[in-house]
Amino acid sequence: MNFRWEWEVFLRDTGGGESYLDWMISAWGWTLAVSALAWLLALVLGSAVGTLRTVPSAWVARLASAWVELFRNIPLLVQIFLWYHVIPALVPPLKEVPGFALVVFALGLFTSARVAEQVRAGIQSLSRGQQAAGLALGLSLPQAYRFVLLPMALRIVIPPLTSESMNIIKNSSVAFAVSVSELTLFALQAQEETARGIEVYLAVTGLYVASAFTVNRAMTWIEARVRVPGQAAPERR
Amino acid sequence: MIEIRNVSKWFGAFQVLKDCSARVDKGEVVVVCGPSGSGKSTLIKCVNALEPIQEGEITVAGIPVTDPKTDLPKLRAKVGMVFQHFELFPHLSIMQNLTLAQVRVLRRTREEANEKALKLLDRVGLRDQAQKFPGQLSGGQQQRVAIARALAMDPLAMLFDEPTSALDPEMINEVLDVMVELAHEGMTMMCVTHEMGFARKVAHRVVFMDGGEIVEDASKEDFFGKPRSERAQLFLSKILQH
Secondary structure, three states: OOOOOOHHHHHOEOOOOOEHHHHHHHHHHHHHHHHHHHHHHHHHHHHHHHHHOOOOOHHHHHHHHHHHHHHHOOOHHHHHHHHHHHHHHHOHHHHHOOHHHHHHHHHHHHHHHHHHHHHHHHHHHOOHHHHHHHHHOOOOHHHHHHHHHHHHHHHHOHHHHHHHHHHHHHHHHHHHHHOOOOHHHHHHHHHHHHOOHHHHHHHHHHHHHHHHHHHHHHHHHHHHHOOOOOOOOOOOO | OEEEEEEEEEEOOEEEEEEEEEEEOOOOEEEEEOOOOOOHHHHHHHHOOOOOOOEEEEEEOOEEOOOOOOOHHHHHOOEEEEOOOOOOOOOOOHHHHHHHHHHHOOOOOHHHHHHHHHHHHHHOOOHHHOOOOHHHOOHHHHHHHHHHHHHOOOOOEEEEEOOOOOOOHHHHHHHHHHHHHHHHOOOEEEEEOOOHHHHHHHOOEEEEEEOOEEEEEEEHHHHHHOOOOHHHHHHHHHHHOO
């Protein structure tokens, strides 16, 4: 095999005064920014919706279920297009919103449905007596959730949330479809311009792996930090 | 102090409580016993409205529990409850378990709450465990902490829902000792339990339930001397023969 590596391709000028390396780093930044903001949105909305799915009020729980079903039954790529093409047509002010923000919304809401399911399962895995004990002490239902149920439930769901947080980085690659200048879009364009697809894709793959792995380590660190003394250590993944 | 009048409750089509009436006066210790599935745990959970009822009326210290206008958290804060499975909050230290509701519900300062908590831990013999977490204590110790947690709210009455039936035999006495002491101090207590030795020692009255009904409500002497109902006789002969 007489294939020759040509990693110098990253030092070539893109024609705009910056190298392909510079472009790739900035694309990586966009990937991380989309992922981080979408994750924040997913965590906040998902925890809220997951909690509401467990409350006694039937119509609140049903509304929360509807949310979950809506966002997890439509393919992510279709949701991105809906946010980009359909929703701004129906709500004209959204035409001013940059594609980056629409992708954050799409990815954040999509993932919030998945986070909500984890949080709901976490709450329901606690014994019914925990809520009763909180209420019996005179806590209101919201207080029982805040001080008794959620602190334990969120600890329980850290392992599945770790998978979700890694998924969101990988899923952010669909943002290329609406021209957000992230890693996957960079890879597509750079390999076309330079004809060095192998080096470009390998480098991009390396960055995705490194990002997801770092997130995994961070979540494991958090998991260890908040572990409750006297409780069995969770299984290592 | 606690008045239960003509209470009926259904789970779906199944009637768990049938026209139950009972009362616990101030300073009185009432033991509720009966075979499993007789509705005794359900009845005691209705007293602080952890379980809703469909018919009848319950009042605690003159406040109607079943009235939708009643401020339930405020009422529950005045009624201590101890559960079969302890239900300590696993992510909070023993101290935090004892102070959470004092601070959040009674609006006591941290200092007041800590002081109260330490005093009660002293009393149940667990002061040196204050900084540990529930998972690091034995079952008997956890249940004593649970009693202390309920007492920290300065309750008017205490409800015990089978407080010793999840415990290993060697830990039952340490919990019963705390309960006996409480009874001697004049605490109003309603206890669902099979511990007939405890009933003999401190109960004023014994309520016997079977099939969702209160079959017998008698003074301790009458109940252990000559229970009037056949069902109570059968029950006693079964649990007292060993």
